[in-house]
Amino acid sequence: MASTRKPTYRPATDPRPAKASRSGGGSAEVISAQRHVEPDVKGAPAPADNVIAFPEPRSRRQRRLVLWTLSIVAVVVGSLIAGAIFSPVLAVRTITVDGTSLVTPDAVQKALAGLEGKPLPQVSEQEINELLKPLVQVRSATMEARPPSELLVHVDERVPVALLKQGESYVMVDVDGVQLGATQDLAAVALPLIDAGVGTTNTELFKAIAAVLNTLPADILARMSTASAASPDAVELKLVDGKTVVWGNAEDRELKAKALEALLRMPADPKVPVNVYDVSVPRHPFTK
Structure with missing residues (x-):
């Protein structure tokens, strides 16, 4: 901080010879000014006067x-x-399962038992789906973390669309041909039986029939007795009451399903019995 002490003026003698005054001889006295700043601390140099500190x-x-x-x-x-x-505070201690019907919750919990003790933030849906791969009935699963220690698993199961006869049993299959379970009582499952002539689930005939059945609403599918196809373009269904559904190929499946649903909901006329529902041309369905 610059000193506020006023400068002290002392007379100084000019070393040069003084010039004579015009008004008379003699020496002239010269006055000089000198600023005297005493140090703030004994022995410390005085601060420079030309440094200004700005905030x-x-x-x-x-x-x-x-x-x-x-x-x-x-x-x-x-x-x-x-x-x-x-943190071990968020470790998985409880695994809750919903959305199961073909597989039991206990089976899912057993498959996921390796997650117990693992912190919830470290559990991923990819890991859950990897652990559930041995359960063929499970198509996919999603998870919901419920701190501090509960893991809720939502299971999306495969949907059976038909039965295939294997020996003395009937195997439920989905649209991809995955076997989801077996039964020996055909009447115990409300699904159509695919004609044995179709062969394996990798054939074009099976894929065409399964695609059709997978499009039908659940209540319509439950009314089907059998499904067969002479070719991928000639799919035919049989209702439990013996009536026939001419479907045709697998194109326009959604439109054909809506047309069939409308025909089945029409009130029956005893004078005009219906034996065939033809939806092969879905914009012009008819009965006969």
Whole structure:
């Protein structure tokens, strides 16, 4: 800080010979000014008089404060996240399962038993689906974490669309031909029996029939007795009451399913009995 002490003036003698005054002889006395600054601390040099200290701009102070605050928040949040991911407090202790009908919840829980003790944030749906692959009835699964220790698993099962005869049993299959279970009582399952002449589930005939059955609403599918096809373009269905559904190929399946549903809901006329429902041309369905 610059000194506020007033300068002290001392007379000084000019070393050069004084010139005679115009008004008369003799020496002229010269006055000089010198600023005298005493040091603030004994033995320390006096501060320079030409240095001026300006205060730091307010915007810079605020910016520095914001950066420090964000850094602290980031460290705290990172610590909390790391603690949550690895904390044993959030370890899986309970596995709850819903959406099952073909497979039991106990079977799903047993397949996922390896997740117990693992922190919830470390459990992924990909890992769950990998563990459930041995259960062929499960198409996929999603998860819902319920802290502190519950894992809820939503199971999306495959949907059986038909039965195939294998020896003395009947095997339920989905649209992809995956076997989902077996029964020895044909009447115990409300699904149509695919004609044995179709052969294996990898044939074009099976794929055409399964695609048709997979399109039908559940209540219509339950009314079907058998399904067969002379070719992929000639799919035919039989109702449990013996009536025939001429379907044709697998094109326009959704439109054909709606047309068949409309025909089946028409009130029966005893004077005009119906034996055939033809939806092979879905925009012009008819009965005969």
